[in-house]
Amino acid sequence: MRILLEKLMANYPYFAAVVLFTIGALTVMTRSNLFKKLIGINIMESGIFLMFVAAGNIRGGAVPILDEANTKSVYINPLPSALMLTGIVVSVSVTAFALALIVRLYKSYGTTDAHRIAEMRNEVSER
Amino acid sequence: MTAAITANLPVFVVIAPLFVAFVLPTFARRMRLVEGLVIFVEALGLVGAGYLASIVLAQKGIPIIYRLGGWPAPWGIELEVGSLGAFFLLVIAGVSLPVALFARGNLTKEVGSKERVTRFYVLYLLLNGALAGMAVTNDLFNVFVLVEVATLSCCGLVSARNHPRAAEAAFTYLILATLGSTLVLGGIGFLYITTGHLNMGFSSQELGRIWQDNPHVVWVAISFMLVGFGVKSALFPLHLWLPDAHSTAPSPASAILSGLAIKGYLICLLKILYNVFGHTLIQAFAVHRILVLAGMVAIIAGSILALTQDELKRRLAFSTVAQVGYIYLGLGLVNTKGLTGMLFYLASHAVSKSALFLAAGAMIAATGKQSISELAGIGRKMPITMAVFTVGSLSLVGIPLFSGFIGKWYLILGNLEAGNIIPVAVIIIGSVLCAAYLFPIIRTAYFEPVADEDWQDPGLPQKISLILLAVAIVILGVLPGPFLELASRAAAEFLVLQ
Amino acid sequence: MLNLILALSSGVVGGLIVAMMPQANHRLRNLVVLVFSASGMVFSWRVAQMVFAGESVKIAGEFGGLAWSLAPDPLGAVFGLIASTLWLFAAVYSFGYMAQKHKQRTYYTFLLISLSVTLGVAFSGNLVALYLFYELLTFATYPLVIHERSSEAVKAGSKYILYSLSGAGAILIAIVITYRWAGNLDFAGGPILVGCLKPGLSWLLLLFVGGFGVKAAIMPLHRWLPAAMIAPTPVSALLHAVAVVYSGVYGILRVVYSVFGHELMGQLSFASILPWIAAFTILVGVAIATQQDVLKRRLAYHTISQLSYILLGAFTLQPWGLTGAILHMISYSTLKVTLFFCAGIIAEQTGETKVSRMGGVGWSLPKTMAAFGIASLGMIGMLPLNTFWSKYYLMKGSVAGGRWPLALVLIGSGIINALCFIPTVVTAFSGERVRSDTEQGGRVALMLAPTMFLAAISLFIGLWPGIVWSGVQAVVDWFF
Amino acid sequence: MRIGKLLILLVALLVAYGILITVAELPPYGMPDNPVHNQVSERYINEAVEDTGVLNMVTAIVLDYRAYDTMFETIVLFTATLAVVITLKTSKREESGK
Secondary structure, three states, X not given: OHHHHHHHHHOHHHHHHHHHHHHXXXXXXXXXXXXXXXXXXXXXXXXXXXXXXXXXXXXXXXXXXXXOOOOOOOEOOHHHHHXXXXXXXXXXXXXXXXXXXXXXXXXXXXXXXXXXXXXXXXXXXXX | OHHHHHHHHHHHHHHHXXXXXXXXXXXXXXXXXHHXXXXXXXXXXXXXXXHHHHHHHHHOOOOEEEEHHHOOOOOOOEEEEOHHHHHHHHHHHHHHHHHHHHHOOXXXXXXXXXXXXXXXXXXXXXXXXXXXXXXXXOEHHHHHHXXXXXXXXXXXXXXXXXXXXXXXXXXXXXXXXXXXXXXXXXXXXXXXXXXXXXXXXXXXXXXXXXXXXXXXXXXHHHHHHHHHHHHHOOOHHHOOOHHHHXXXXXXXHHHHHHHHHHHHHHHHHHHHHHHHHHHHHHHHXXXXXXXXXXXXXXXXXXXXXXXXXXXXXXXXXXXXXXXXXXHHHHHOOOOHHHHHXXXXXXXXXXXXHHHHHHHHHHHHHHHOOOEHHHHOOHHHHOHHHHHHHHHHHHHHHXXXXXXXXXXXXXXXXXXXXXXXXXXXXXHXXXXXXXXXXXXXXXXXXXXXXXXXXXXXXXXXXXXXXXXXXHHHHHHHHHOOHHHHHXXXXXXXXXHHOO | OHHHXXXXXXXXXXXXXXXXXXXXXXXXXXXXXXXXXXXXXXXXXXXXXXXXXXXXXXXXXXXXXEEEEEOOOHXXXXXXXXXXXXXXXXXXXXXXXXXXXXXXXXXXXXXXXXHHHHHHHHHEOEHHHHHHHHHHHHXXXXXXXXXXXXXXXXXXXXXXXXXXXXXXXXXXXXXXXXXXHHOOOEOOOOOOOOOOOOOOHHHHHHHHHHHHHXXXXXXXXXXXXXXXXXXXXXXXXXXXXXXXXXXXXXXXXXXXXXXXXXXXXXXXXXXXXXXXXXXXXXXXXXXXXXXOOEHHHHHHHHHHHHHHHHHHHHHOOOHHHHHHHHHHHHHHHHHHHHHHHHHHHHHXXXXXXXXXXXXXXXXXXXXXXXXXXXXXXXXHOOOOOHHXXXXXXXXXXXXXXXXXXXXXXXXXXXXHHHHHHHHHHHHHOOOOOOXXXXXXXXHHHHHHHHHHHHHHHHHHHHHOOHHHHHHHHHHHHHHO | OHHHHXXXXXXXXXXXXXXXXXXXXXXXXXXXXXXXXXXXHHHHHHHHHHHHOOOEHHHHHHHHHOHHHHHHHHHHHHHHHHHHHHHHOXXXXXXXXX
């Protein structure tokens, strides 16, 4: 346990990523508000992004840009950053689409609560 | 010129639909042109896939490697058209061409105005391109990006139906699918952090060296991948989004979603499991047992759920849940026969299920009826549609002379080779259950009194597309030669690695 | 080769032609049905001739890496002969029976297609082809079972499909296991599993017997058969007394003699239980039959009992037992079809389906009841009829195999059979003599002619068994 | 409902615990000899300028080494745009007709 904790402290960015991921996942599962679900997804993704970016870091490393002013000898790994650039765009796209769907649902049902929507749909189909 | 095209074919089959997708909105109002372009590019894809398959078959196991941008493997992204890639490309092209043909002139009812139909086609092509990309990619992060393109276009296709229920289904699908792809990305992250590579081959080599020191990491990475792709490919307890999404989507979209999109995710999972983790790790972590177990549960549960549905498209959607179980069961068979069976079953289900969904779509379009009990006597009024539906059903049940039988045959052989007895029984029970939920439809359609209504077979392009799919089912069932060859080679390659 | 193709295709071609023809023209359609069932029979005879002459008749091919072949051996030829000959009779009978019924086109289409599929089962040269046609037979006969379209018929049809498909599933597993162990599925060249004594062999046999046993209606897998009696009488006569159930029996004969071989079977402990299961079915089946009041149901349970005679003979693993089995296959089929045809005529002409209310029927339908009486005597195993010989050889086989109680079972079942049928005949001829014209007219003639002719054939074989002896001998020589 | 949520919470915590064990097993954070900093990143850092002529290595990766991914990134954007449009933009006639 002690060793585990020490290692966790050493790997604190990953720890934070896991915490974010869990919070996000819980939000998606337990909240019925569509917006909150969406926010949960975004939090989850942030957790993963954090994990990637943290993996690329080197303590005391420099930003990976070749520049006269950059005096440090070690550069951090540029690959995870580049990957996460793509990842963020993907996440934004998903968010945009989800928001559009929420708008559409709100227009039809007048609510953004998943349970209420399900209830209303069942009423409609029973009629 | 031809040499240049041949050399660039692996990337061409991916780019062509995407390129056409980009230019398509320009002609939004000229439907004829749009449809012509879509069918043209699908046909082109089929020719390209066939040519690639012939090269791969001729080369005897040496894959075609394509380096994007000229960067060698660990630095740039690599495309690899091996037996598996060629096989799946053929499946994609073989299914998406008839579906596109079916969609021709048939979408306005379900989708809406010309602009909306054009947008539908754009999403359709984007999905195609993403699936083709999945077939050939050899890079982990590229898998994630392709999965996202596929997810978004799938959800877009579902919400293309102008109906609030479609939007609701699309939202559930989007949230769960994104949850899945986030898990996949997490799995990729763990792999990258421990191995330092994104290329599947390099990652696999590195993993082979270090996995004994990091068992938990490998375990979590595998489970992330399994759950992530499990959600996307509707493995049983994670299938919640599927019935709504597949039954509310426009019929061509249902066909492509149930037939192909799910298979794309399965191919990705297959690649990651067998090309990255490799069969030694799969056996060391007993993943194959989990897969077989999950497959068995999915077969039984999906079939029973399908039995309880009265709505035609929902029954087919639940049937997909059951059929995906067979593929998961096959994924867990670490031997050539079983993996061959899995791949062949995947292709067989792709063709059969799209035929079923298209036939169901044609029936619903002609009659306006959704539920099975209302379709009495439709076999007399729409003979071709119902004949194709019957062929598809027989294939799913696994009757000899139809494609499903050969898949099941090899799955059973593989199970016996692995010494599994219960899964064999489950496969057979699944077939009987499948008959139990599909044959009542056929019986109602043929042997019940004909309703006195003006139902007719759909138009010529729809008929051609249905017949094409039925012919494909029979050809796969009777003369599967090159297909089986590609599948068994791909299976053998998975087991040679490491 | 050509004969084989013609024999197999005549049914399908005829069926498709019937399906294409307009509904109204009954006469032309009946002609087509007659021509194609006759051609199916003629070419089956030719095939059988060639097989008995020792020529090899074979078509082979491959699908999906699985080789199939059609290569009749004497056993297949005998089954093909029985099926195709009786088919012609049933077709003629149908012309009368179905004359004023609905949905005739569907009926004749599937009747002819089933002929092809049954011949496919008979002529299959390896397990793949056998499985293929066995599976197809279920689907080809399904529309005939639900011909009435009543909810009861639909229920019976679903039962039939589910039982058959489950059985076929068991067979598929068994075939795959056989393929893994032996690497070969061909019937030609001795038993498939020869020299491969493995611990799981008994289970494999159980799978095979269980799978084919569904169609052969071994108890407790028999439940679909009485339910399927809802079908029109010619269908019950032909399919549920002969063709479909025989395909199951034939499958078991194949398994015992072509897949395992009698030598290997002799070493399996499970194989020694099988004759007792058959004996159980014989006794219980016929005992239940005596309790049934509806004539067709009585005949159905009786079928279940009689099929196990054949299986009993096969399971003794003795040459005499197999002789008896093949003889019974031939003689039982003619008699049972006669019985069913009679039941159909009675039901059509007098409206009576229950045995208890058939008093006096014999006077209004004298010829029918005479045929019925002859067939009843046959079922008991009386001398002038062909079943005497088959029972004789069955007993001989049982005793030769050292299982003399089985012979007692056979005698006992003969007595119960007597209890089952003789009272019926007696009641039919009791009561007042009423002259009526219920047995006149073209329609009845069409039904009566095949019935009487079959009864005559049974008598003829009984008096002169040498006529079928060479065929039976060929089968037994083939396997021993 | 409450029990369901509690169950989800329990499962999530269990999963999180499992992942935390894994996290402790990961290579230590920020060390230069981690497997991530292998020949792949070395080449990106040392030869990006020669290979691509770009000073910013992230840009070099995004736009050259892994440009194929970037193409799909734009496609994701395009897909999302279309999906948004197909969801929201319905003509007035259809809206009233639904």
